[in-house]
Amino acid sequence: MIPELGHFVLACAVALACAQGVVGLFGPSLRDPRALAAAPVLALSHFAAAVLAMLALIWAGVVSDFTVENIADFSSSAVPLLYRITGVWGNHDGSILLWCVILSLCGATVALFGGNLPASLRSRVLGVLGLVSAGFLLFTIAVSDPFTRLWPPPTDGAGINPILQDPGLAFHPPVLYTGYVGFSVAFAFAIAALIEGRIDAAWGRWVRPWALLSWCFLTGGIALGSWWSYYTLGWGGYWFWDPVENAALLPWLTGTALLHCAIVVEKRESLKAWTVLLAIATFSLSLSGTFLVRSGILNSVHSFAAAPDQGLFILVLLGLTIGGSLLLFAIRAPVLAAAGIYAPISRESALVLNNIFLCAIAAVVFTGTLYPPFANLLFGIQLSVGAPFYNQTVLPLTAPIILAMGCGPLLAWKRADLLPALQRLWLAGGAALLVFLALSATRHVIAGLGLAGGAWVVLAALIDLADRLRLFRVPLGNSLARLGTLPRAALGAALGHIGFGVSVLGIAGMTLASQTVVVLQPGQSTQLGGYTWTLQDIHDAPGPNYTQRVADITVNGLTLHPSRRFFAAQHVTTNDAAIHTNGFQDIYAVFADEPASGGAELRLNNHPLAPEIWFGGLIMALGGFVSLSDRRLRVGAPSRKRKPEGAVA
Template identity: 50%
Template sequence: MINELGHYALVLALAVALVQASVPILGAHRRDAGLMNVAPVTAVLTLVLVALSYAVLTRAYLVSDFSLKTVWENSHSMMPTIFKVTGVWGNHEGSMMLWVLILVLFGALVAGFGRNLPATLRANVLGVQAWVTVAFLLFILLTSNPFARLDPAPLEGQDLNPILQDYGLAVHPPLLYLGYVGFSITFAFAVAALIDGHIDAAWARWVRPWALAAWTFLTIGIALGSYWSYYELGWGGWWFWDPVENASFMPWLAGTALLHSALVMEKREALKIWTVLLAILTFSLSLLGTFLVRSGVLTSVHAFATDPTRGVFILAILVIFIGGAFALFALRASALRQGGLFAPISREGALVLNNLFLTTATATVLVGTLYPLALESLTGAKISVGPPFFNLTFAPLIIPLFLAVPFGPLMAWKRADLLAAAQRLYLAAGIGLLTALAVMFVATGAPVLAALAIGLGVYVMVGAMADLVQRAGFGRVPAATAARRFVGLPRSAFGTAVAHFGLGVALVGIVAATAFSSEAIVTMKPGETQTIAGYTVRFDDVTQATRGTYDADIAHFSVMRGSTKVADLTSSKRLYTTRRQPTTEAGIKTFGFSQLYLSLGDAQDDGGRVVRLWWKSWVTLIWLGALVMAAGGFTSLSDRRLRIGAPTRRRKPAGRPVAEPAE
């Protein structure tokens, strides 16, 4: 009976979403306040109903109700409670429920925090977002019903995919979806503005906090997903240019471009058409990622569905929403004013350059991801586009972007002095160059390009702080005065600097982990040792254990530095008894910013074990840098100026010229 309540709540949510999708838009067209006020009420009610349905599904997992097909396929009575909860979104049906729950959550947040929006804009935004909700609720109810029954109910479940039985799954998908789905709001703002035919600086200021929130959560989600793959799959890599990895990376790149473009539009009322296009494109890439994961066209650890019917349904959603949005854009774009003009050498120009590199990089990843799929569908030929392609095409686009990043905040709006900005970065460039030379000196035989890239990362980090130092006046005014100015700087300025600093940190980690890591693959017996990166690893013994739903061989290792024992490591091979699926649990020990990574392989006939050892130089900087970037995003979000609408311009009195305000 309780499960039927969850199913009924989902159907009722669809009915309410249909009301939200039609009545407020009609009210906005007629300028009818009563009809427009339906939007926030229905948005909150839809959230309540979807949350109720999701709670019922979660209960079914917690009590191991195997009368539900999805619970039987993805759970087991002996699973730990935490994995029963995460198992709700560890499958296709449940993950789509989480997708829709976050979608309606953002709609309710707009209803609650968008009271300062013009009534017509809010009604159109919530109406457009409701149409997305309707589409995905129909998708769930017609092709992916999580409340489908089994009769008779099995006595035991088939267990959750073993590689998903990990604590990382408790945080990675929800955070990733908060970013992925969060861009639906910027999409709704863009389509709503095109419907209304009015886009100005106020629109950009209203959009920017939502884009920033989605970008921040997506940053954390991608970073946690990378780390989960790194330690859970036992392969020692942090990124493989997997098509599904690319599916989340492309919206991140486009979302980064959207953030910078919206800033130009807010400050100078320029790039209007481009900003609206980016808002549409970013969510379109999120929808494309959803299609890739759930259509069955990809085989990946991340992919959920293989049913072609589901793929066709999502493809129809893609065509309707992306095609419809671009068609509306084509109809309205010619009527939009371009806005303020600016010189090529200006902060606007720097941000346009940023957009150029980011969107070109996005296009490169898109082509590399879709080309093999298109070729196979047209000719039947199968090819693989992997890291060599992406490394050779992506890196040349990103390196100039890193060089330009510190310049943007140091340049004036409208017209700037490039030489003056460069002079403020002399110290950053010098420190970066000295770092590169130090790397080449300390790491004998280090690749010159790797050393220069690490120096580039340090240049970005120091350059990110240069704007704050300049604005506070350090070196030009007394230290106490400069310190007071520094503390009083806007939080958004700190957020920008911190995010750019994190970008530099991540670059250093990526380059160092790629260029200076070492690997050893050996067969070891208990008592034998292997040396790597100055550490001696001794294989102690192997023990067997049965825990919950799996049996495990657990290998114990001692890590020595000279004659001193500095750590114990364990790595195990697990066999999940229900699915008969093996997994490898890596042993990882962190030393400073580097890690010793050990993965246990198969048993050999002579009683030895294959052991893979990696020394990962500065690898933790990759994820630390991503977290610092996210901290910058949250810092900017805490700035009150990002939570209020831009003031409207006063009309000029007839017959009296008014001077243009200084920038």
């Protein structure tokens, strides 16, 4: 009964989303207040129906209703309750339903918190969101129905993929999807503004908080996925340049550029066309990533197998959304003339430089990800693009961004002088130079460049904060008082830059990692990274739905317990890494295999500064949320008053 109810409310969600799209887009033309008020009500109803559908599917997973094919194929009564719930979105059909729920949540959020928007603009934003959501809901109910019945039902389900049975990956998809789908709001604002022909400082201020919220969740989702792969997959790395990882990185790059461009639109009313194009491109890349993951074009551990009709449906939806938006942009582009003028040395120019290199990196990653499958499809050529390609092309493009991040916040708007900004950054520059020289002396040039860049960004952001607080120039109490009055948007921006610099430090530190693969018998030891690693024992231990072999390893008085887990239902063996961290270094051990000769094959790693990779991501997301708490980002910019005719300028 519950699955039928879920299917019914899913059909209701389709109808409500279509009504929201039609009423939202055409209501303003009727000049009827009732039509303008209808779109928010429809958006909230659409959200309620989508949530009920998801709850019905979760209920089927919790009670192990194996008459639902989705539950029978991707769950089991032996799986812990947490994974019976989260396993609902650990497959193709359930993940698409989750996508629809978050998309409907975006519309409901605009309906609830968009009261400061002009009624016509809010209506059209909700209309665009409704049409996009209707397309995905139609896809769900037509070719990807998660409520399909199975009869006769099996006595038990096939079980969830063992590598997905982890808290990190359980919460990674919802956070990542919220970032992906959240950019639909910025996309809707861009389309609505193109329809109305109005893009000004008020529009820039309205779109910023929505884009920033999505960026925060996308940053957190990427960091969470990287952390999961680091400690669960047991390969010792944090980023593999996997095609699906790249699909998440692309909208993050263009979304970061969008955030900075929206600031320029708000402050100077410049870069209007570029900002609108970035809003369209960011959501388009989110949709493209969805298509590539679910169409089978990209081969990845993250990919979902999909039927040809599913891939074709998403491709048509993708073409309509991206093609239609770009056509509208081409038609309405002449109304997006820039109003503000600024000098080559100014904060605007620093933000433009930031945009150029972020988009250049996105172009490189996009090409490296899509060229191999299309070369194979068109020419039958088998190509493999791996980490060396990305490292050699992306890293040089990142260096100018790092330099601009240090100087940009200290430059004035419209026209600035570079020399005073550099003079205030002498401490950051001197520290970065010392770090580089120290590492270069040990022939770690790449690590030296990375650590110097990270130190430069972090110290420059701290210097900017100290300058705003007049630290060391006035009594400490006065500086602390100024901290309370500091705009939260400025504090959040500084935290975002600090977080990026901390992540750069962690990534650079990982280049200094040492590792080895050894076979040890109980009682034997090996040396790595200045530590003595001793295998003490190998023993069996029970698990909730698996059996495991555990190795006890002591490292200078610490004890690690890496294990090998066997899942009988799927006949799969996984490795569970053991990690000890002090916040600045990870000691990392993997129980890889048990040779026939006895003992244990161990992969041992010493990772300097590895925790800073994820601390940095956390600080970046925190900085975004601090900025969102600034009241200036929660209210619209006031309209500029027109001067009376005949007034003297």
